[in-house]
Amino acid sequence: MLSRFLSLLITLGLLFSPRFVGAQTAKSATPPNGGDFAPNPKVLNKVPQGVILVKGAWSSASDTVTPVPEGGSLANNVFTDRYFGISYTLPPDWEEKYQGPPPSDSGLYVLAQLRPVDSFKGARATVLITAQDMFFNLLPANNALELINYSKDHLQADYKVEMRPSPTKIAGRSFTFFAYWSPIAELHWYVLATEIRCHAVEMIMSSRDTKLLANLVLDLNRMKLPADGEPTSITGDPVCIKDYARDENMVARVEPLFSEHKVNAVPVRIIIDKQGNVRHIHFLSAFPDQEKAITEAMHQWKFKPYLQNGKPAEVETGVMFGRAPRRMPSRGAAPATTE
Amino acid sequence: MMTRFQLLLVLTLSLLLLGGMVSAQTDPGVQSGNRGTGAALSSVLANSPSGILSFFTDGQTRFETIESVSGNAQGNNGLGPRFNANQCSACHAQPAVGGTGAAVNPQYQFFSTGVVSSSGNTLPSFVTANGPTLEARFPFFFNSNGSVNTNSPNGGVEDLFTVTGRSDAGSCSIPQPSFATAQEEGNIIFRIPTPTFGTGLIENLDDSTLLSNQMVNLNNNVGVSGTFNHNGNDGTISRFGWKAQNKSLHIFAGEAYNVEMGISNELFPQDRPLPGEDGSGGTGDTGLVSSCLNLSGTGYPEDTSNFSATPNSAVLDDVSAFANFMRFLAPPPTGSVVLNGQTVSSSTISAGASLFASIGCAVCHNPTPGTTQVSNFTSSLSKAPVNAYSDLEIHAMGTGLADNVSQGTAGGNQFRTAPLWGLGQRIFLLHDGRTTNLITAIQDHASHGSEATIVEEQFFELNSTQQQEILDFLRSL
Numbered sequence: 001m002l003s004r005f006l007s008l009l010i011t012l013g014l015l016f017s018p019r020f021v022g023a024q025t026a027k028s029a030t031p032p033n034g035g036d037f038a039p040n041p042k043v044l045n046k047v048p049q050g051v052i053l054v055k056g057a058w059s060s061a062s063d064t065v066t067p068v069p070e071g072g073s074l075a076n077n078v079f080t081d082r083y084f085g086i087s088y089t090l091p092p093d094w095e096e097k098y099q100g101p102p103p104s105d106s107g108l109y110v111l112a113q114l115r116p117v118d119s120f121k122g123a124r125a126t127v128l129i130t131a132q133d134m135f136f137n138l139l140p141a142n143n144a145l146e147l148i149n150y151s152k153d154h155l156q157a158d159y160k161v162e163m164r165p166s167p168t169k170i171a172g173r174s175f176t177f178f179a180y181w182s183p184i185a186e187l188h189w190y191v192l193a194t195e196i197r198c199h200a201v202e203m204i205m206s207s208r209d210t211k212l213l214a215n216l217v218l219d220l221n222r223m224k225l226p227a228d229g230e231p232t233s234i235t236g237d238p239v240c241i242k243d244y245a246r247d248e249n250m251v252a253r254v255e256p257l258f259s260e261h262k263v264n265a266v267p268v269r270i271i272i273d274k275q276g277n278v279r280h281i282h283f284l285s286a287f288p289d290q291e292k293a294i295t296e297a298m299h300q301w302k303f304k305p306y307l308q309n310g311k312p313a314e315v316e317t318g319v320m321f322g323r324a325p326r327r328m329p330s331r332g333a334a335p336a337t338t339e
Numbered sequence: 340m341m342t343r344f345q346l347l348l349v350l351t352l353s354l355l356l357l358g359g360m361v362s363a364q365t366d367p368g369v370q371s372g373n374r375g376t377g378a379a380l381s382s383v384l385a386n387s388p389s390g391i392l393s394f395f396t397d398g399q400t401r402f403e404t405i406e407s408v409s410g411n412a413q414g415n416n417g418l419g420p421r422f423n424a425n426q427c428s429a430c431h432a433q434p435a436v437g438g439t440g441a442a443v444n445p446q447y448q449f450f451s452t453g454v455v456s457s458s459g460n461t462l463p464s465f466v467t468a469n470g471p472t473l474e475a476r477f478p479f480f481f482n483s484n485g486s487v488n489t490n491s492p493n494g495g496v497e498d499l500f501t502v503t504g505r506s507d508a509g510s511c512s513i514p515q516p517s518f519a520t521a522q523e524e525g526n527i528i529f530r531i532p533t534p535t536f537g538t539g540l541i542e543n544l545d546d547s548t549l550l551s552n553q554m555v556n557l558n559n560n561v562g563v564s565g566t567f568n569h570n571g572n573d574g575t576i577s578r579f580g581w582k583a584q585n586k587s588l589h590i591f592a593g594e595a596y597n598v599e600m601g602i603s604n605e606l607f608p609q610d611r612p613l614p615g616e617d618g619s620g621g622t623g624d625t626g627l628v629s630s631c632l633n634l635s636g637t638g639y640p641e642d643t644s645n646f647s648a649t650p651n652s653a654v655l656d657d658v659s660a661f662a663n664f665m666r667f668l669a670p671p672p673t674g675s676v677v678l679n680g681q682t683v684s685s686s687t688i689s690a691g692a693s694l695f696a697s698i699g700c701a702v703c704h705n706p707t708p709g710t711t712q713v714s715n716f717t718s719s720l721s722k723a724p725v726n727a728y729s730d731l732e733i734h735a736m737g738t739g740l741a742d743n744v745s746q747g748t749a750g751g752n753q754f755r756t757a758p759l760w761g762l763g764q765r766i767f768l769l770h771d772g773r774t775t776n777l778i779t780a781i782q783d784h785a786s787h788g789s790e791a792t793i794v795e796e797q798f799f800e801l802n803s804t805q806q807q808e809i810l811d812f813l814r815s816l
Contacts, residue, residue: 031514034483035615035622036497038520041485047478047525047743052788054478054492054743056750098785098792101735104564106557113562113792124800128562128793138557154558158697184690185697185801189560204560206793208800263569264748287748323574326550 057264059103060291062281066271069109069131069199070102079112084131084196085232087224088112091216093120094127105265105285106325107133107318109199125207127216131199133284135242135318136267138327144193144200148176151191158182168192170220172227177217188213192220196232197316198240237316238271239308244317251276251302256293256321266290266322274312276303286321294321364806366777367678367814370763374674376536377435380719383667390651391667391717397652398664402427403436406600408507409635417641419601420511420610420631421498423474425454427661430472430532430599434764437668439534440472442766446499456504463499463518465529471772474530474599475499477521478743478751480620485517487526491621494744495614496598497521502634511631516613528742530581531772534761535588537670538579540711540725541758542588546576548709549731556730561699561793565732568747568755577747578731581770583755584746592661596642604642604658666716670726671761676814683811691812694805699794703756704728728759728816737789740769752788763814777810 031037047053061068072081074096079088095117100110111129116122134143141147148165155161162179169175173194181188190213192203205216231237245253264287271280278298283291306315378384379395386392405426406418424430424446432441447468449455466473480491497516502508521527549567556565567576568583579585585594593606603610610632615622635641642657652660676683695701707724708731714720733753743751754770768780785795798806 031517032622032624033481033485035480035620035624036477036493036516036613037514037615038481038485038517038524039514041481041520041524043482043484043486044520044524045486047487047489049525050738050787052738052741052743052750052752053489054494054745054751056745056748056753058750098737098789099787100562100792101564101737101788101790105566106564108557108562108564110562110790113796115796124796126793126796126800128560130562138554151558151560154555156696156701158693182697184693185797185805187697187797187800191560202560206560206797206800261748263571263574264566323569325553 057105057261057266057285057287057290058283059285060283062295066280066282068282069111069133072111074112079114079129081111083232084111084199084201085224085226086111086129086196086201088129088220089222090114090127091116091219093117103284105136105267106138107136107267107284109133111201123207123209123212125205125209125212125216128204128206129202130204131196131201133267133269133318134195134198134200135269136284136320137200138325140327141200144195144202145176147200148178148191148193152178152180155180158184162188170194171223171225173225174228190217192217194225196226197237198242198318238314239306240316241306242317244272244306244315245270245301245303245319249303249306251304252300253302254297254300256290256297258290258293258322260289261287261322263323265320265325266294268294268319268321270298270317270319272303272306272315272317274305274314276305277301278303279314290322364778364803364810365678366810367676367683368775369766370674370676370814372674372677374434374672374764376671376761376764377437378669379667380539380669380717382717382719387717393650394652394655394660394663395667397655398660398662398667399436401657401660402431402664406602408502408505409509410507416635416637417602419502419505419508420513420627420634421501421613422601423496423499423599424472425449425600427595427600431535432472433534433766434761435536437535437665438761439532439765440767440772442469444468444470444472446472449500455500459503459512460500460515463515465518465522465527466499471529471531471767473499473772474532475516475518475521476528476530476742476744477516477526478528479526480615480622481517481520481526485520487524488620492743492745493614493620494746495619497527497613498598498601502601502631508634509630511628511634513628513631528744529771531767531770533579533581533757534671534765535665536668536761537725537727537758538588538591539666539668539716539720540670540723541578541727541731542666543711543714543720543723544578544709544725544731545712549576549578552705552708552730553732556702556705556732559699559702561702561797563699563702563734563790563794565703565730565734565756565790566748567731568733568749568753571747576731578755580746581754581757582744582746582749583731583733584749588662588665589658592665593658596658596661602642602657603640605640605644605656606658608640610639610641666720669719671764671816673815674763676763676811678811683815687808688812688815690805691808691810691815694801694809695812698797698801698809700798700809701728702794703730703732703734703791704759705730705756726760728762729756731758732756734790735788736784736791737786739783739786739789741788742770759813759816762816777813 031039067082109131114127165178190205267284269282273279570577570586577586585591597607741752784791
């Protein structure tokens with residue numbers, strides 16, 4: 001008797017449970033709350049506009065203290081990038097209206113893109129400051145000079161060379177200067193490139209006004225940056241060595257296991273301390289699950305201590321995980337004359 | 340009382356302003372002339388190999404077929420329970436079947452034409468009579484109190500309509516997603532249909548061709564890099580859709596049939612619930628209610644191969660027929676451009692093309708990213724240049740265009756370089772159709788985090804005549 005009563009109660013309970021009602025009462029279309037539905041919200045909150053909340057592969061680092069290339073900033077009309085030791089004062093009435101994109105998986109950084117303010121009445125121009133990580137560069141160039149020469153040799157058909165790549169000095173540092181222009185667009189590009197910490201750092205100026213461009217180049221002499229052979233900071237730089245994470249330099253190595261994202265290139269720069277441990281990991285482009293897997297693996301890496309002039313030194317190198325993109329074959333390892 | 344000097348000043352200023360207006364650049368707008376867009380590839384028109392033309396025409400017929408929920412004597416059943424349109428050509432219509440959204444939005448008319456019942460549906464306010472034909476997505480799920488949970492990405496398609504109230508939908512009754520709240524909270528983004536002309540050529544580009552082209556693109560001084568989206572199944576480069584998330588035309592067609600029209604098929608065999616209805620976002624929901632399943636009464640999938648049909652083309656399932664139709668569509672031909680009633684000279688178009696390349700637009704909008712492989716379908720798809728004006732890469736497009744929707748390896752800020760062939764006859768521009776004006780579309784390429792900011796700046800460094808030449812050129816495509 002009791003069991004029959006209980007079963008009646010359970011049946012009634014099921015019949016009146018919300019989900020059972022929803023399934024059986026077809027004409028009832030009352031939207032639920034949550035998920036795709038918020039018909040009568042108790043709390044309205046706005047999604048922040050102009051913010052990228054759902055990121056794909058992105059840059060990050062294992063600590064916030066060690067400078068990273070993309071960490072430059074503009075304050076009081078001065079662009080400063082601690083990683084490269086650069087400090088550049090913008091011309092008056094110039095701004096960075098829009099910051100650049102995140103680092104690419106081929107190692108390109110847009111450090112700053114500068115231009116006159118909208119209300120500026122004079123000739124217009126742009127100054128684009130980029131850095132190409134030479135560890136992950138896909139073009140057949142091993143250094144800044146080769147990169148500029150490649151650019152010169154592969155200009156698109158309508159561009160004309162104004163000045164072949166030539167050595168010059170900017171603020172006490174060796175640069176390569178290269179200029180070309182488009183006769184139809186009447187636009188000129190002045191490119192100044194140097195190599196800092198195994199990156200080709202380029203100042204690319206573009207304008208129709210060559211006098212303005214010349215002044216911009218002259219202005220660069222007021223830029224602060226490390227002189228040839230000098231470090232970017234008083235604490236010194238790690239020695240940068242391409243493909244240093246090879247068996248002969250390592251004591252222990254564990255490969256990361258990617259479980260979720262597997263088909264993208266994941267370039268990583270690391271700094272190895274004097275004891276041979278990975279002390280800093282910089283992900284140029286990685287998904288969070290890849291960061292986690294690489295971090296866990298690299299904490300188990302151990303390098304042989306690197307000696308510079310007989311003394312232990314820190315080393316900075318690059319490691320490509322994931323789907324490594326194909327690099328165009330290099331024509332040789334000609335040393336950069338700017339070095 | 341105006342002095343003679345003041346009068347002279349006003350006249351002079353007026354003339355100057357008028358002069359400025361005359362010389363200011365103008366988007367020539369949608370070109371109305373018949374360019375022959377929508378025709379089959381020449382070898383398909385020549386019926387080579389034998390029989391292929393019937394597959395094209397059959398595919399086109401099916402592409403235009405109106406689907407019902409149930410009871411259609413011709414067997415065109417399976418619509419819904421959620422959908423954005425009831426035929427492929429409702430969305431892919433401009434300037435010909437297979438294209439993009441038309442000037443008159445069919446979605447706006449669905450109530451008056453009986454496609455959607457007002458008993459159970461309301462017209463979302465963003466669907467307008469002459470606005471873009473739209474697909475909507477919520478970047479994030481809602482919490483149970485109605486607030487947006489920005490820690491819970493959604494990004495799936497929120498179909499605009501349900502079959503509720505239709506006479507052929509039985510007792511199925513389900514609510515539309517909460518579009519009004521989503522708009523109020525800024526938790527909604529839109530997509531317009533991508534045109535499908537020439538897509539058979541894009542499909543037949545080998546990955547090696549695209550990777551080689553990427554090497555060419557990387558040699559630029561405008562800050563552009565770019566990468567590819569990849570198919571999760573085989574790891575190769577995917578290339579269709581606004582984020583290059585779809586690998587092939589079959590996948591593109593199968594997904595659209597399932598997502599946009601609610602028709603299950605051999606690639607996507609189940610009816611599709613909304614993302615939250617399937618339990619995503621922590622809703623705990625367990626799929627579509629039973630009263631909204633198998634509405635066609637034919638079982639699953641609703642679209643299948645037709646094993647005993649004749650002729651040959653009729654054996655195919657709809658998705659394969661759609662894929663063939665799109666695959667065999669010729670690329671959109673270029674054409675003359677009329678601006679303010681005058682035909683623009685060919686030398687102007689040519690100058691515009693050169694300027695387009697000179698200022699860096701062609702780094703991403705590459706006129707010809709490569710040549711196709713040998714095709715096993717038809718000779719027009721073999722060893723053919725793909726003049727798509729796209730590198731088919733995905734690029735960071737900044738906060739101005741970002742939609743916070745991730746697809747494949749593309750993040751919320753990344754989009755495929757939109758192929759520009761056929762641009763001269765497109766009405767709505769950019770991924771969400773936010774503008775009909777080319778100049779606005781160019782401006783919108785610049786924002787925080789965009790790879791295109793320097794190129795956009797260089798466009799506006801050109802004088803008005805040069806800018807106009809580029810606009811004229813773009814409308815010739």
